[in-house]
Amino acid sequence: MVFYLQSQEEVSEALSQVGYLPSTEIATTVFLATKLSKPILVEGPAGTGKTELAKALARAFSLELIRLQCYEGLDESRALYEWDYRKQLLALQSHAEEEVQSIFSSEFLLERPLLAALRGTTEKLLLIDEVDRLEIETEALLLEVLAEFQVTVPELGTVTATSKPLVILTSNGMRELSEALKRRALYLYLDYPSQARERDIVCAVIPEIEEELAERLVAIVARLRSLDLKKSPSISETLDWARSLLALSVQALDDEVMASTLPILLKNRADIERAAKELLPRS
């Protein structure tokens, strides 16, 4: 691994400086990932800062961020590498026949994210986003990269990482990931933050906000989350809400403001009705 950290506190500090407040658990996990050279598998509900963690890490340690967005049907040629056949054809046509042997060399290789993360000299962070969208068979593509930090190209041989990248996988838990993948990674479950931490996050991201307002804001969000809704408000929605309250220069959070801004927090009609019914006074 590329950077030599001494303790999880250094991770905490570096992340805080770029505006991401990590819990002890997050900082420890990142620290261990660098120590044990293991990828981190981050799972949790949508909007709890999984992708944001990767971006913040890249900013904090000035790593080059390489992102692989997963989807159903992703295959080798889009995740790992592909031969640039047009270039190969051109080479065959323009050169004499003795050159034919060399069309399978690295200059004809098109790098896709996984290979790109291993080659080159800069320090990198590989983000494999929403890995639960892959079919279970395609998951196997990732295993070699995750465990050995290498890719085997049959025509070329094995490409080993010159400097090992920090790897972060995210998953929304749409399906059970394979044992093989889980075993190779550190498993970090990101739940909704505690009220105190969420308040700190709001204050860090939106410095203009008064601490008292932030405090009441996160208390309300926590209450909404306890309601067992279809989609609980996420951290990013809390932030959106705080921003809009500032933009509207709201001083007091009364019932009227609540009723009119509720759609910022809840995106589902049934949820909004439910929250309004349970929380607003019956008039």
Next chain:
Amino acid sequence: MLLTTLLAFVYALRSAGVSLGPSSVIDAASALMAIDLLDRDVVRAALAVTLIKEQSSLTIFHRLFDVFFADGSHLDPSVEDEDLAAAIRDALLSEDYQRLSELVGQAVERFAGVSPERPVSGVYYAYRTSRALDLDRLRFELLAGLATRQEGEAASVFDDPDFQASQRLKELSQTIDREVLSRIVEARGAAEVARTLGLHLPEDVEIMHASREELRELRRIVTPLAVKLTAKLERHHRARNVGRLDFRATIRRSLSTGGIPLDPITRDDRPMRPEVVLLADVSGSVASFARFTMQLLFALSRELRRLRSFAFIDEVDEVTELLAGDQDIEAALRSVAQSAKVVGLVGHSDYGATFRHFDERYGSAISPSTTVVICGDARSNYHDPEADHFRAFAERAKATYWLNPEPKGYWNTGDSALLHYSPWCSAVVECRTLRQLEHFVEQVL
């Protein structure tokens, strides 16, 4: 020493049902080498990310972590008895949880009277501690404290001090549990205490005997479970779709290319999406089981060709419409309890009458392509089983499965009428836990 504790901890996790391979243990050990062992939160995090690979195991992990890596008691003797409750209240108000655990530790020391000889569980000590602290008064004072802090601001019902107070009291009772636990561990040893806690993964909890806390946990995991099952079934259905070679069509196509079969045609094996009729006993004894079955099947209905649900006690009523409404499943299940006509003359389970009514009124729901799923304990309160009616529709259906939430040993004892029905069932399946239910769905659908 550290390694011994780690291994004992791993053993306890495994006996609670958490699957944990040797490579995770090696990772955990090397993680412990890399971190600052004096910071308990860091140790907790390091072990959690290396040992645990599933969210549902995390609750058990944290309980057991508190047992095996108990916090050394650091007491603050400066606080007098009378002040203890007040100090705890202040700690709760200012959300100073470090201080809270010190104070609670002291309260446990003082009020619980932990004695190593008595093999009682921690519940008793926790009860004594909270009684001495007078939680009702504490709640009252918390409310007052929270209210004064908000004075002067336009209050909204949304930040209800009531909710805040109960959140903090929950924190308090968790802290009491933790502190009590750490003291019992001191007295009786971690492995011993871990055994008596009797922890299970939520999937392995027996639904019929689950506590309210456990039921809430179960409700939380049913929907994600259904999502995962849907994905699995979808893949299953699609995989079969690859099909075999359709020889005739391939030959005919090959005529256009001079008899050379350039483009082989496969026969699409159209996957049979099953058509399911669910009959669920919603009487008191098995209600929670029926509830989870309905919830799971409803969440899966995208993968079924058709799903009709019926609820019964001694009268049967169709609840398909109620479940399919726009409202969320929780509300739907409540309305099943309220508005479905499931109670007839007697009001306790009568399987015979139910099957007669079902056969007469809804018999047409069952065709040779229907899979019938019945869930209930077949405890019919000694009424006439009327197996003929059951036989009539069971024989017509493609398959009939009986899911019984009772342990196998209890079947056909007492008023259980299972004996009269089982000959006409394709299978009678013991279904005591969510895991067994999941397994059944995966096998049959």
